[in-house]
Amino acid sequence: MTEFQQLCYTTLTEKVPAGKVTTYGKLAKLINRPNAYRAVGSAMNKNPFAPEVPCHRVVSVNGDLGGFAYNINLKIKRLQEEGVFVENGKIVNFQQICI
DNA sequence: GAATTGACTTAAT
DNA sequence: AATTAAGCCAATT
Numbered sequence: 001m002t003e004f005q006q007l008c009y010t011t012l013t014e015k016v017p018a019g020k021v022t023t024y025g026k027l028a029k030l031i032n033r034p035n036a037y038r039a040v041g042s043a044m045n046k047n048p049f050a051p052e053v054p055c056h057r058v059v060s061v062n063g064d065l066g067g068f069a070y071n072i073n074l075k076i077k078r079l080q081e082e083g084v085f086v087e088n089g090k091i092v093n094f095q096q097i098c099i
Numbered sequence: 100g101a102a103t104t105g106a107c108t109t110a111a112t
Numbered sequence: 113a114a115t116t117a118a119g120c121c122a123a124t125t
Contacts (some may be wrong), residue, residue, distance in 0.1 A: 002123075
């Protein structure tokens, strides 16, 4: 467990409530490493605390889903259950629910 | 320590 | 709208 990862997980958990989403880039910015968005993706990929740490609420900057470690349908399912809808692989009303 | 590898993003075709 | 190229950062090899 690296510090960078801990920072990602704790920040994500406390800043992004159910029903909302954020992007890799925004999360990176929150932990004061504005350009580490790619590394944030890697951290999410390895998330040992899923779904306690809501890594499914982290998506691409353009409203695409981004990736998911196990299978992408699970990510969609978790989001839908929280009231975040997905259509054609894109987040619905992305601008309004993205932190 | 160098090289490689991603759940990335932006800008340019 | 779709593809390509080039930067970026941490972890892993």
